[in-house]
Amino acid sequence: MTETPALPALWPAPLADGTVHATVTVPGSKSVTNRALVLAALAAEPGWVRRPLRSRDSQLMSDALRALGVGIEETASSSSGDGAGGEAWRVIPAALHGPATVDVGNAGTVMRFLPPVATLASGDIRFDGDPRSYERPLGQVISALRTLGARIDDDGRGALPLTVQGGGALEGGVVEIDASNSSQFVSALLLSGPRFNQGVEVRHTGTTLPSMPHIRMTVEMLRAAGAQVDTPEAGGEPNVWRVAPSALLGRDVVVEPDLSNAQPFLAAALITGGTVTIPDWPRRTTQPGDELRRIFTEMGGSCELTDAGLVFTGSGKIHGIDVDLGEVGELTPGIAAVAALADSPSTLRGVAHLRLHETDRLAALTKEINELGGDVTETADGLHIRPRPLHGGVFHTYDDHRMATAGAVIGLAVEGVRIENVATTAKTLPDFPKMWTDMLGEASRVVGA
Structure with missing residues (x-):
């Protein structure tokens, strides 16, 4: 494998200064x-x-x-x-x-x-x-x-x-x-x-x-x-x-592109009101990440499958959602990050098993979002998220790749978020920090880098 360049222990998550318009080629599933x-x-x-x-x-x-x-x-x-x-x-x-x-x-x-x-x-x-x-x-x-x-x-x-x-x-x-x-x-x-x-x-x-x-x-x-x-x-x-x-x-x-790993990039379009295209999005797939089309549309975006791939566009508004994620639990961290920035509460259900993943994802999401000023409560089988104005701070990852990308999503809209051990994204998404900054291009700035 190609050696990953050294990354800071606390990676300054880029803040979106404008709408994101990008084509992002996601590695295989x-x-x-x-x-x-x-x-x-x-x-x-x-x-x-x-x-x-x-x-x-x-x-x-x-x-x-x-x-x-x-x-x-x-x-x-x-x-x-x-x-x-x-x-x-x-x-x-x-x-x-x-x-x-x-x-x-x-x-x-x-x-x-x-x-x-x-x-x-x-x-x-x-x-x-x-x-x-x-x-x-x-x-x-x-x-x-x-x-x-x-x-x-x-x-x-x-x-x-x-x-x-x-x-x-x-x-x-x-x-x-x-x-x-x-x-x-x-x-x-x-x-x-x-x-x-x-x-x-x-x-x-x-x-x-x-x-x-x-x-x-x-x-x-x-x-x-x-x-x-x-x-x-x-x-x-x-x-x-x-x-x-x-x-x-x-x-x-x-191998198809990893649709779950497309999540943070689609979230960037949703949060900034921009457009992100994911090439080679399959028209038929068993990947759970395909549910992002439905979930993120319900949260305020729109999408179209074209010859160029999946074209996803944000409306500039993010709505809360009540959703059972039992079949697509790996999407929970990214959805929770978007829900923390929404205009109404969200309830994420059916994911008690996430307590046994790379880390206890329900406890980790609750702690990290709340420490940025959020209002997240664990339920028996998920999370209840009440959006509040968030502030900067350290977002810990617990050696969990999806926690790291969730923190980057929040950092798009919240100044001063720093991701601890962003290098853990190499578990399934090599070169994520570079892909993220390349996607944002001029529509971002890094605070405190």
């Missing part, structure tokens, strides 16, 4: 990139992942797969049959083996998707990561894998660090799991399911299931790779997914 890498690594033949996201999370995933024996060759540019150019990674499957150590960092996709993969390796695979990764829920995946025949040593923690004692195969079969805390628990088992001897049948037993779009993404990508998947949406049992055992195809995957 983390969710698609990391799923594509896993499926390519488990395939029966080589494949390509084109326009991948190059970030900390995707680098952790590719490094982990390499440690297990997978070949991943990175090229500066290539072209597929549909003319997609740009960076491309050639993934060459191999017999998975240990001993190996996997650094998950604080990437949920790595810590949850790869233990099932490791059960297919020969030898011990140790998983470790950032201190916060020890606190993130993983017990449901561990217990599910044990039910399916895996041997895992976690000293009874139900969390990282742990060692998967790979036997070169996994029996698979039927397993019950409570995925109320993360849809990644379901996706983790489905992605490796075709390689289990009996496939896998995942039965979700919890009362809620957040981020369903990400499960639909997993299912679509599995089917595109040749897997047979039965789902509730296709007439199957409620909360039950079945993946039949089969070989996976080596595919040529072009």
